[in-house]
Amino acid sequence: MGIVRTLDYKTCLVVENVETDMNKIKRLFFECKKHILDFKFDAGTSRGVLKQKETYFVIVKSNNAPFIFGIGEAGPLPKLSLDDLPDFESKLNQICKELSNLEVELSQEEIFDFVKINIPESLPSIRFAFESALLDYSNKGKRLIFDSKFVSQREAIPINGLIWMGEKDFMLEQIDRKLQEGYDCIKMKIGAIDFEQECDLLAYIRSKFDKNQITLRVDANGAFAPEEALQKLNKLMDFDLHSIEQPIRQGQILKMSDLCKKTPVPIALDEELIGIFGLKNKTQLLKQINPQYIILKPTLLGGFRETKEWIEIAQSLNISWWMTSALESNVGLNAIAQFTATFDTILPQGLGTGQLYHNNINSPLIIESGYLVYDQKAKWGI
Template sequence: MPLKTSYQKYILNFKFDAGTSRGVLKEKETWIIKVWDTSAPEIFGFGECGPLKKLSIDDRKDLGEQIADALSRLEDRVLPSTAEEVFQVAGELAGAELPAVRFGLETALLDLLNGGRRVIFDNDFVRSELKIPINGLIWMGHMEAMLLQISNKVDAGFDCIKMKIGSLDFEKETDILDYVRRKYYQNNIMLRVDANGAFKVHEARHKLEVLSKYKLHSIEQPIAAGQPDEMARLCSNTPVDIALDEELIGIYGREAKRQLLEKIKPQYIILKPTLVGGIQSCMEWVEIAESMDIGWWLTSALESNIGLNAICQMSPYLKACGHQGLGTGQLYHNNIPSPLKIEGGHIFYDSEESWDFTNLDV
C-alpha cells in the first residue's frame, strides 16, 4: 500500500546558554518527519532533520519547503523492503544538497521498516544489552563554570572529557587543562578538545605544542575547514592527534571522500550523520577511513532524542570502538522523552521505558 507523510518544526530549548567558538546557543530548530503506510496508519516511523545554524549546508530559509517537496515525492510509493533500498530512496529524494533531510528520511523509513518501534537497527543497543561509552561534553563559559562542569562529569562516572576551546583566552583554557591533569590521573581521564576551527593557521602549530603538555587524546578541527593544504601540513607532524569534523561537510561521493583523506591524512575523523549526509554516507566514510588506518567515532549534532536514538543504534551497526560523542540528549528542557539513559559515562536504551510523543503534533 502507498506511503503517507507529515512533518513538523520543533524548537528545542537549552537548559543553559551553550557556549561554542561560533557563539552561544539558546535554542535549536529541528524538523520531525513521520512516515506511515495507508494500510496500517497506527504504525509509523519517525525521522529528524536538524541542520546546525551557520554550519550545515542545508541551513537554509526554505528548508521547510525542501522537506515538504521530498516528502511529497515519497508519498504513494511502496515502503522499501531492505535497508539498501531505503538508502537509495533517501538519496534520490534528498541528494547531496540536503544531508540532514537525507538522514531524516533514512531514519523514518528504517523505523517503519522495523515495525514503527523506534528501532533503526535491531541490535544489542536497542535490546538493552549494550551500553556505549561516551565523552562528557564541557561547554565554553567562565573558567569556574567549566571547572564545575568537569568535576560534575567526573563525579557522574565519565572517564572521557571533551572540552570546547577557542573562545576564552588560550592561557585560561590551558589552565583548565592543567587543573584537570593535576587533579585526575592521566590513566583515569581521557581528554579531548574541540577547537571548532578557531585557531589561526599561523598560530595553530604553536598552540598544538602547548596543548601536547596535557596528554590529550585528540583535538577536533584546530583550524577552519576548507584549508586542506594547511590541515595536511598540521597532520603530517602534529604533537596532538587531529580529528577532522567540519572538514567533512559537503564532501560527497566515495572518490571525493578518499581524495580528501589521502590529501590530509588525519589521525581521526568524526562522523555526524546530520551534517555528512546520513547513514549510508557515514558507512562510506568508515570504509575509506579504515582502509587507511584512520580512526573514527560518531557524534550527535544537537538532535532531539529521535535523531540521537538513531545515531546510538548506528554505533554497533558500524562497529564503532571507544568513546562516542552521544551525550547531548540531556541538554534540553523539552526534549522528547525516550528510553535513552546516561549512567556512569555510558548511554543505554532502557527497554522498560517508553517514548512519549505528547509534545509532537506531526
C-alpha cells in the first residue's frame, strides 16, 4: 500500500490517505449537489434560448477512504432529454439514497451492470452520472474515467467550432471568431432565422475557405418540414457541406429513411436515437433509416455502455459517428472526452462546450486551435 494525495471536495484541501485496493467490492454512499450554469451569452436553439442550465453532480464515497470521491454529472437537456422532468431532483436524491450502503464491485463491467440493474433506462442522464462517478472512484478519484493517451500523453482530440443561432450579425461575429481561433471544422445551427439569411452565412464562409480548408456542418435540430426538406437540402448542397444533423423532427422513420436515400447532403441522426434501447431496437432503427452518420450524446442515450452499443451497431452497418456533449459542465465533458479517446476516430468531435459558462468547473480541459487537450499541469476546481 502507498500514499495517495486527494482533494477533499468540501474543504478544498489536499490530504494524504493510505492507498486502498479500489477494485474490490466496496460499500459506497452517494449524494448529489445542484449547480446552476450561467451562459456567457443567450444560447439560441430551435427549442428556445438558453440563459442558464441546471445540472447535478453525483458524488460517491466510502467510509474506508473518506477523502477519495468520484464525481459524475446528471444534466438533462430541457425539452429534449427523456428525464427532463419536474421532479428530477427528487428522483435523483431518492436513487442516491436507495443505492447508498450497497456493495459494488468496481470493475468497469460490474459498474455498468450495477447502473443498468438499479437505474431505469427512462433516466439516461442519471445513468451517465453514476457510471462516471463510479469509474472515477474506481480510479482513486483523480477524474480519470477512461485511461488513454488523451490524458496521459496530451494526445489532442479534433473538435468542431459551434456557431449558435441568433441574429445574423451575432452569427457572423461567431463565425469570424472561430475562423480566427484556428478551427478547420465549423458547425452552424440553422432553422431559427430566415433560411436565405442562413445560406448567406454559409456562403460567407465558403467565400473565404473552400471545403479543403474548412469542413462545414449544419444542425437543423429537426426544424425542416418533411415536404420542404429535400428542396432545402438541394440548396445547401451548394456550400459543400460535410453533413446535416437531424433535418426533420425525430420519430418520422419512413420520411427520414426516404430522405437519407435521396439527400445530396449526408445526414446525421441525433435526436432520432433518444429513447431507443436494446440491441434489436437500435439495429432495426439504423437498418431502416440507413443514415450516413449518427451523433452520440451519452447524457441523452443512457451512458457509456449504451453509447458503445450504438457505435458497435453503426460500425457493423458501415455508418460513421462522432461524439457530442450535451451542454454539460467540464465534469461531464471530461468523462465524454475520455470515453471518445478510447476509440480510433479521426472525425472532429462536438466537444467544444467547455467555454460556454461563466461559472464552469475549472479543469485541465483546454482548446488549442480547434483541438481539445488535457493539460495535466492544470488542476481541477471545485
